[in-house]
Amino acid sequence: xxxxxxxxxxxxxxxxxxxxxxxxxxxxxxxxxxxxxxxxxxxxxxxxxxxxxxxxxxxxxxxxxxxxxxxxxxxxxxxxxxxxxxxxxxxxxxxxxxx
Amino acid sequence: xxxxxxxxxxxxxxxxxxxxxxxxxxxxxxxxxxxxxxxxxxxxxxxxxxxxxxxxxxxxxxxxxxxxxxxxxxxxxxxxxxxxxxxxxxxxxxxxxxxxxxxxxxxxxxxxxxxxxxxxxxxxxxxxxxxxxxxxxxxxxxxxxxxxxxxxxxxxxxxxxxxxxxxxxxxxxxxxxxxxxxxxxxxxxxxxxxxxxxxxxxxxxxxxxxxxxxxxxxxxxxxxxxxxxxxxxxxxxxxxxxxxxxxxxxxxxxxxxxxxxxxxxxxxxxxxxxxxxxxxxxxxxxxxxxxxxxxxxxxxxxxxxxxxxxxxxxxxxxxxxxxxxxxxxxxxxxxxxxxxxxxxxxxxxxxxxxxxxxxxxxxxxxxxxxxxxxxxxxxxxxxxxxxxx
Numbered sequence: 001x002x003x004x005x006x007x008x009x010x011x012x013x014x015x016x017x018x019x020x021x022x023x024x025x026x027x028x029x030x031x032x033x034x035x036x037x038x039x040x041x042x043x044x045x046x047x048x049x050x051x052x053x054x055x056x057x058x059x060x061x062x063x064x065x066x067x068x069x070x071x072x073x074x075x076x077x078x079x080x081x082x083x084x085x086x087x088x089x090x091x092x093x094x095x096x097x098x099x
Numbered sequence: 100x101x102x103x104x105x106x107x108x109x110x111x112x113x114x115x116x117x118x119x120x121x122x123x124x125x126x127x128x129x130x131x132x133x134x135x136x137x138x139x140x141x142x143x144x145x146x147x148x149x150x151x152x153x154x155x156x157x158x159x160x161x162x163x164x165x166x167x168x169x170x171x172x173x174x175x176x177x178x179x180x181x182x183x184x185x186x187x188x189x190x191x192x193x194x195x196x197x198x199x200x201x202x203x204x205x206x207x208x209x210x211x212x213x214x215x216x217x218x219x220x221x222x223x224x225x226x227x228x229x230x231x232x233x234x235x236x237x238x239x240x241x242x243x244x245x246x247x248x249x250x251x252x253x254x255x256x257x258x259x260x261x262x263x264x265x266x267x268x269x270x271x272x273x274x275x276x277x278x279x280x281x282x283x284x285x286x287x288x289x290x291x292x293x294x295x296x297x298x299x300x301x302x303x304x305x306x307x308x309x310x311x312x313x314x315x316x317x318x319x320x321x322x323x324x325x326x327x328x329x330x331x332x333x334x335x336x337x338x339x340x341x342x343x344x345x346x347x348x349x350x351x352x353x354x355x356x357x358x359x360x361x362x363x364x365x366x367x368x369x370x371x372x373x374x375x376x377x378x379x380x381x382x383x384x385x386x387x388x389x390x391x392x393x394x395x396x397x398x399x400x401x402x403x404x405x406x407x408x409x410x411x412x413x414x415x416x417x418x419x420x421x422x423x424x425x426x427x428x429x430x431x432x433x434x435x436x437x438x439x440x441x442x443x444x445x446x447x448x449x450x451x452x453x454x455x456x457x458x459x460x461x462x463x464x465x466x467x468x469x470x471x472x473x474x475x476x477x478x479x480x481x482x483x484x485x486x487x488x
Contacts, residue, residue: 009262055283063344083344085331085344087239088262089236089237089242
């Protein structure tokens with residue numbers, strides 16, 4: 001079924017500069033797998049090497065954290081909205097690992 | 100009529116009553132609320148992008164005691180968003196500048212300044228006298244430090260964070276809801292923190308998010324309305340969209356969960372993996388100093404100069420004769436380079452170009468050098484007419 005995945009600003013550069021991507025999937029895991037197959041650069045930003053969702057990235061189905069639903073096995077319905085919400089710390093580049 | 104004598108009107112002067120009249124005539128604030136504001140003590144961490152509107156509005160609203168922690172000095176790049184500082188303040192401590200601006204707006208506010216870096220050693224001592232802490236920091240170690248200190252002391256932490264044109268805000272109050280660690284147990288490793296190639300921030304954005312922090316702080320003081328506890332506000336400035344997500348208290352949270360493992364403040368730089376990483380970044384690649392490269396140019400020694408910044412940075416300034424190949428394009432465009440040529444790679448300050456040199460060395464390039472300190476060092480040491488950003 002068609003769902004929308006909202007891509008946060010810091011990750012847009014790895015997702016063809018898009019702010020949202022339509023994808024066909026029946027679970028959250030399928031949606032994220034589909035997304036990272038389409039945009040392989042996203043993978044290392046979302047998942048650890050052993051395939052676990054990174055600790056500073058949260059995934060929401062509509063307004064609910066999937067950690068409090070059925071995690072990546074949470075089933076999807078037509079027109080659900082998945083949000084990827086990474087931690088951000090910004091304002092000045094005092095501290096960013098930057099060039 | 101007896102209640103009239105009990106009303107604490109005497110605590111606001113005639114001038115204050117006039118000043119706060121638009122609060123006083125609203126039942127949601129009124130005299131009781133205004134006195135609560137006057138008695139409140141709020142600590143602002145940082146007098147920067149978020150801290151500016153936050154401190155300005157809290158002062159204007161009549162918060163009696165404002166603590167500000169900041170050890171930074173105002174520079175020109177701050178003025179695009181840090182509206183508590185003036186052009187004349189460039190080069191002065193942010194604390195001094197903020198104190199003066201607040202004094203101009205509302206002389207009734209007592210400002211307590213802490214011109215120091217917030218550390219695990221001083222945080223609890225500084226926080227303990229305040230009712231509410233508002234976090235306007237821009238880095239992960241301080242963010243986790245503020246969170247943990249607030250949890251340990253049982254104080255609300257009014258949080259906001261910004262990136263480019265996107266903001267987040269919440270109120271983390273472990274007594275009544277989740278803390279920052281419930282949301283994000285760990286920070287990103289430094290290698291995955293966006294570099295300044297992807298950094299920057301729209302100046303108005305911290306104005307909006309810092310104002311949200313001021314609003315939530317005032318609501319908490321008044322005890323009125325529904326605070327942002329257990330909710331994460333997401334703001335997308337480009338599409339002008341506010342969204343709200345639910346936050347849950349994590350029963351396994353290491354600091355506010357049922358069996359906490361963090362019972363005192365820890366080493367947050369180590370926790371965030373900051374130490375070590377910076378050393379690794381620049382140590383491994385061959386470097387050339389700006390003066391040495393200038394000598395090569397003057398001697399007309401042939402070499403290829405590659406600029407790995409982004410096109411919009413190239414528009415700001417560039418070293419004459421350089422070829423633009425943004426870092427992200429280096430893998431697919433390295434065939435444009437000849438490994439027989441002497442090559443110098445540069446960026447803004449030398450980190451991205453170190454990565455590019457590493458990539459090229461892996462591909463077999465040997466006559467390759469990283470311009471130490473990038474465009475910034477070039478401007479400082481060779482060509483002062485080169486703009487810095």
